[in-house]
Amino acid sequence: MSEMLGNQYFMVRKYFDAKTEYENELIKYPANKSILKKLIICLTQTGEVQKALDHFYKLAITDIEYIIDTDPVRDDCPCVELIEQLKKSIGNYKNVFDEQVINGILWGYCDITNSIQHFEKAALIDRSNRKITEIIDVMNQYISKSNTLIQLN
Amino acid sequence: MTISDKLKDHILESIGEGVFTVDKDFRINFFNHAAEEITGFKKDEVLGNFCKHIFKSKLCYTECPIALVIKSNKNIYDFESSITKSSEEIIPIKLNAAVLYNDNREPRGGIVTFRDISEMEKIRKDLEKETHFNGIVGVSKHMQEIFSLIKEITDSVAPVLISGESGTGKELIANAIQKTSMRRDKPFIKINCAVLPPQLLGSELFGHVKGAFTDAVKDRIGRFELADGGTVFLDEVAEMPQQTQIQLLRVLQEGTFERVGESETRTTNVRVVAATNINIEKALNEGKFREDLFYRLNVIPITVKPLRERLDDIIPLIHHFIHKFNLIYKKEIEDISDETLELLHSYNWPGNIRELENVLEFAYVRTKKNNNITAQQLPPVIKSKSVKNVDVEENISVSSGTSYLIKVLDKNKWNKSAAAKELGIGRTTLWRKLKEIGLE
Numbered sequence: 001m002s003e004m005l006g007n008q009y010f011m012v013r014k015y016f017d018a019k020t021e022y023e024n025e026l027i028k029y030p031a032n033k034s035i036l037k038k039l040i041i042c043l044t045q046t047g048e049v050q051k052a053l054d055h056f057y058k059l060a061i062t063d064i065e066y067i068i069d070t071d072p073v074r075d076d077c078p079c080v081e082l083i084e085q086l087k088k089s090i091g092n093y094k095n096v097f098d099e100q101v102i103n104g105i106l107w108g109y110c111d112i113t114n115s116i117q118h119f120e121k122a123a124l125i126d127r128s129n130r131k132i133t134e135i136i137d138v139m140n141q142y143i144s145k146s147n148t149l150i151q152l153n
Numbered sequence: 154m155t156i157s158d159k160l161k162d163h164i165l166e167s168i169g170e171g172v173f174t175v176d177k178d179f180r181i182n183f184f185n186h187a188a189e190e191i192t193g194f195k196k197d198e199v200l201g202n203f204c205k206h207i208f209k210s211k212l213c214y215t216e217c218p219i220a221l222v223i224k225s226n227k228n229i230y231d232f233e234s235s236i237t238k239s240s241e242e243i244i245p246i247k248l249n250a251a252v253l254y255n256d257n258r259e260p261r262g263g264i265v266t267f268r269d270i271s272e273m274e275k276i277r278k279d280l281e282k283e284t285h286f287n288g289i290v291g292v293s294k295h296m297q298e299i300f301s302l303i304k305e306i307t308d309s310v311a312p313v314l315i316s317g318e319s320g321t322g323k324e325l326i327a328n329a330i331q332k333t334s335m336r337r338d339k340p341f342i343k344i345n346c347a348v349l350p351p352q353l354l355g356s357e358l359f360g361h362v363k364g365a366f367t368d369a370v371k372d373r374i375g376r377f378e379l380a381d382g383g384t385v386f387l388d389e390v391a392e393m394p395q396q397t398q399i400q401l402l403r404v405l406q407e408g409t410f411e412r413v414g415e416s417e418t419r420t421t422n423v424r425v426v427a428a429t430n431i432n433i434e435k436a437l438n439e440g441k442f443r444e445d446l447f448y449r450l451n452v453i454p455i456t457v458k459p460l461r462e463r464l465d466d467i468i469p470l471i472h473h474f475i476h477k478f479n480l481i482y483k484k485e486i487e488d489i490s491d492e493t494l495e496l497l498h499s500y501n502w503p504g505n506i507r508e509l510e511n512v513l514e515f516a517y518v519r520t521k522k523n524n525n526i527t528a529q530q531l532p533p534v535i536k537s538k539s540v541k542n543v544d545v546e547e548n549i550s551v552s553s554g555t556s557y558l559i560k561v562l563d564k565n566k567w568n569k570s571a572a573a574k575e576l577g578i579g580r581t582t583l584w585r586k587l588k589e590i591g592l593e
Contacts, residue, residue, distance in 0.1 A: 001223060001224065001372075002223060002259055002260045003177060003259070003260075004177040004219075004223060004252075004259075004260040004261065004262075004263075005220055005223045005224065005260070007177060007178050007179060008179060008217050008219070008220040008223075009220075011179055011203065011205060011213075012205070012213065012214045012217070076203050076206075
């Protein structure tokens with residue numbers, strides 16, 4: 001129906017409902033980063049890990065800062081609580097690769113170093129996954145660029 | 154002429170209701186002075202914050218009003234909810250909600266106006282405590298039988314058909330059925346079938362899809378979908394057009410329906426409580442109401458007698474309404490003169506309880522503080538149309554009040570002053586009535 005309705009579902013953590021709204025909106029506005037950012041989180045909760053990774057990759061190579069510049073309070077981002085839940089359910093995932101990817105994605109919104117570590121673990125499981133290696137490259141580039149800027153200042 | 158944004162803000166600031174707006178992410182971007190007064194939050198504390206973090210209403214998680222408007226494509230009026238003030242006190246509110254659209258008719262924000270109804274709620278609760286059954290006043294044998302029946306059907310989800318003249322309290326009975334049923338925590342949607350044009354009723358009940366008719370610019374869900382799992386109250390059901398009667402019959406039989414303009418069959422699980430104020434048998438004979446639908450609806454029939462046939466209820470109703478007006482108008486009127494009581498007893502009450510309430514309010518507002526309501530303050534129609542035969546008057550008033558009198562006296566341990574006060578009559582009137590029935 002609309003992005004706004006998706007936002008309401010997202011706000012009250014109804015990820016399945018929010019996902020449906022966001023996917024419909026994304027067809028109309030494929031470049032809408034705000035929708036993409038929240039849809040990725042929804043997909044990690046609906047079990048569509050590959051889809052979540054595809055969208056995360058798309059957003060990361062376009063604008064990694066848009067993911068990293070997320071504040072759990074200011075943006076009402078649920079990643080911190082989702083990571084906590086994930087910690088409690090460790091071992092429940094049949095697929096270790098999926099578990100690392102979900103962690104990599106969710107940490108991407110909270111702590112880039114942790115995110116890289118999880119993506120690296122996922123890369124060890126699936127060495128041929130081009131998207132994951134590119135995400136790691138983009139994140140590392142972002143860190144070195146940030147460090148350079150800090151040194152210059 | 155267009156109004157500048159500054160003037161619009163000024164208008165919104167100056168109105169007495171709380172107003173706030175949110176952007177598409179549900180962050181508050183406008184908060185007027187009245188909203189500050191009601192909630193105790195200052196503008197600076199709320200602007201830019203998510204509304205759920207400020208109002209902390211359980212509604213945010215279940216039925217966000219703005220989300221409901223987006224889904225149903227229909228503004229919300231007088232929606233009851235609660236919010237948490239800055240002091241952590243939870244207060245009841247009534248709100249209206251609408252969605253703000255951009256040029257492409259896409260939702261880009263929402264506006265909510267709200268008012269604090271703590272005082273009205275307190276009055277309602279005070280009054281409800283004094284009613285005899287879930288908001289209904291009635292001590293007559295007839296009403297007691299209805300209360301017993303409602304208690305007996307609490308576990309049932311069968312349809313109920315309430316019939317009775319206009320003003321007899323059919324909606325209150327429907328409320329009591331819903332409040333005591335297993336579905337009391339589920340949605341309760343009311344619709345008056347006579348209010349909407351026949352061509353729109355189907356869309357209102359079952360929804361429509363975009364393009365179904367000229368004004369159908371968006372998909373819209375109907376009341377039966379909104380009430381899924383709960384109860385629908387169909388007032389004045391006999392006014393329903395034939396086509397809609399067929400659709401309703403299908404919902405009752407199979408729980409299925411289609412939105413107007415759509416072929417997809419949808420399901421809903423709804424309990425139907427219907428009411429009618431017309432002679433349903435006449436409507437059946439004239440072919441205006443389908444017989445099969447009548448039998449489907451009439452599983453649990455409840456017939457509410459007119460007030461003139463249950464005069465025992467007049468005194469407690471008078472007492473109830475005077476108490477209600479005392480709370481609303483902040484006056485302390487406790488008594489009603491003997492002559493007034495006689496007139497009210499001997500009137501025919503074609504408009505039933507609603508008319509009694511209106512008559513009493515008319516007399517009440519004309520009565521000075523701390524005085525009794527006298528016959529002079531009654532509307533002329535009551536005085537002119539009351540039965541003039543004194544014997545009849547006396548017989549009616551004596552017989553009608555007896556059981557209630559004894560009940561109130563028992564309750565007050567036969568303290569006549571206290572009983573008279575509760576009955577809303579003078580001590581002398583009470584003495585006279587007791588004498589008439591041989592108890593003094």
